[in-house]
Amino acid sequence: MSDHALIPVRRALISVSDKTGLIPFAQALAKAGAEILSTGGTAKAIRDAGIPVKDVSDHTGFPEIMDGRVKTLVPQIHGGILARRDLPEHLAAMEEHKIAPIDLVCVNLYPFEETVARKADAETTIENIDIGGPAMIRAAAKNHDFVAILTDPAQYAEVETALAAGGTDITLRRRLAGQAYARTAAYDSAIATWFADERGEAFPDRLAISGRRRQTLRYGENPHQQAAFYVTDDRAGVATAKQVQGKELSYNNLNDTDAAFECVAEFDEPTVVIVKHANPCGIATGASMAEAWDRALACDPVSAFGGIVALNRTLDEATAKRISAIFTEVIVAPDATPEAEAVLAAKKNLRLLLTGGLPDPSAQAPSFRSLAGGFLVQGRDAGRITLADLKVVTKRTPTEQELTDLLFAFRVAKHVKSNAIIYAKAGATVGIGAGQMSRVDSARIAAWKAGEAAKAAGLAEALTIGSVAASDAFFPFADGLETIIAAGATAVIQPGGSMRDNEVIAAADAAGIAMVMTGMRHFRH
Structure with a gap:
């Protein structure tokens, strides 16, 4: 088969927890002539939209059992996904066992990460460990020469375009396969981390780490270094920040902004932190944010030029006017008033980040540092001294x-x-x-x-x-x-x-x- 050949989708299997974009995608499959197989709530949503759909149990002749734990773990599904269409013995086995080929699999997994985030009990958490989903994803990804695998609603639009053009090509399927394995790796990482936490193991024998790319950066600390920003959780800070205005953030901007915001979160009174090259060059509290800014700036006005400014309160108009009087790379705050945003709008290159909250200074998140051939892991410094x-x-x-x-x-x-x-x-x-x-x-x-x-x-x-x-x-x-x-x-x-x-x-x-x-x-x- 030519690498440029398109594989039409004659049969697709859809089973999704996140139903974002599901109906338009199912409509595109139906328009392309695909038979749609589905299960449970996904099948109901497709059927309710008036789109033809066949229950997986009707396709396999095997009912869902054990409260839905077993529904796709059958040869009729995995054989249809894994069969190589270019091997006569595979085709013969499909014919002998009445296995129909499946050309596209669309699966997103039980919401395990979300279940852990809402601190569900152990029984509920374990029930949200998906088994059939990862099995189908990995099978389809392995057989990407013939099968397209989708694991994220963000992939639907591109595949809909391919369906309209007659089918998927190998370049698209191979990229989707790589993304699929990355998704199951991240999922397994979250599960392994939860089990380690349940056992009270801060440093398990095998440490699994995953992150989702938030941004590909222009370069790293220096122009000859490549870099990207990955998010691991939703702890308030740079991971939750919305950029209201300004140029694209650089590696150094993000690193310095994180240092400034983690620092300012330590203080209960209205506080301003000014950071340069990850080191504070001025920190002060005040009766107002404007006063705190004036006092922080007075510590080292020379180093503050081109610095990062973090606030632990809403940025107001008076403070925005003061900060904008000098060259500043980034301002980060939980929120800003419309008047403050209007003041900063005149500074087109200044980045304004609003996080929606402050980092928890007592959080015990892991901290990583790479070494040649490995990395160090430690708990973040959450120590705090009182009177x-x-x-x-x-x-x-x-x-x-x-x-x-x-x-x-x-x-x-x-x-x-x-x-x-x-x-x-x-x-x-x-x-x-x-x-x-x-x-x-x-x-x-x-x-x-x-x-x-x-x-x-x-x-x-x-x-x-x-x-x-x-x-x-x-x-x-x-x-x-x-x-x-x-x-x-x-x-x-x-x-x-x-x-x-x-x-x-x-x-x-x-x-x-x-x-x-x-x-x-x-x-x-």
Whole structure:
């Protein structure tokens, strides 16, 4: 058979849970002269639309049994799908056993993923594991030289066009077959994940991962790298974001937007986070979103240029006007007022993303990182320190305001690349040092940036004077703390656990500053 030959569809089997587009597709099959076989609710929907349909049980001569668990798992169905039309012995077997060929199979599976998402009980979940559907899909995909397999309503239009032209060609059938195996792989992955969760296995012996491509990206971190965005679940964030306006999102835009939105979701008060290259360069709370923006921008107005802005409240007109005054790549928020959208509409290239909600900061979703020949998996850093977790280790106890700022700064540290040092004052960062090989260098850089921001604002003294400081991990030596003291911080929060904790505490006491330890570190590499 020529690769360019069309195979007409004389008989089609349809069994779908998602009935989107079902009737127009069945009409196209009927118009092309195909006999339609179907089951249950699918057959009823087709019949109710006035389209001729034959029940599978009438076709096979075998009734549905065991509450519908067995209805298509019979030779008359799988023989009709799997038979090679170019092998005489297959054709002879079909004739001997009265098996009619099936040229098209249209199946979408029991809604297992949706059942798990709504937290159904185990019995209901297991009943939504499809058996006959995957078997027919895999059979049709294997025999794609002769059979077309559809697994998604999005495929109907293209196949309807092919039917009108006389049949399906091998290029189309081969592509559909590949998509079919990807669908059953994702389905099996969801089932395996559910069983692992039921057993309480965070890291099963074999880990199955699946995602649905949301977007093919222009390139990755750099133009010579290919990239795409895959969605694994509907956790609020970039996966649920609707792009209201702006240029196509890039790999770096998505990565930075995710970092900013995960960070801003940590805070209960109106908060703005500005991110550049996946690191926050300004975070602040405020009585309003506009105030939070002004305070976040003041931390590092230079780095904010071309950054990503995340809000944990609805974007309003006043805040939109302030943000649009500087060049911004992306704004992400749960929602925006029509007035705010109108303000940003003048910035044609600015991307506005609305997510409909905030990420749950306590979610235990897995985090992946590729290695040569494999990948690492860990739970996301959902750790959160409260006032009750703090241990005062110095002679001076922090004031109430210092304690509030210490907790704020330590929560920020969780989202800054290690080594991380954060200076904060009155619910706003005033200096951020990120990603240095030496902790003391992070402390120096954060203090220097705070000094530069103060100069830009025309202030007489550095923003770090009277601030508090947070370190994402312990101080291996006292020099990092001494740099913080020299910058003017009056209280420090850190995990503790160093061999030289006593030396560090002594340095704090000598300077008269307060220090608390958390017992929890927040490395972020």
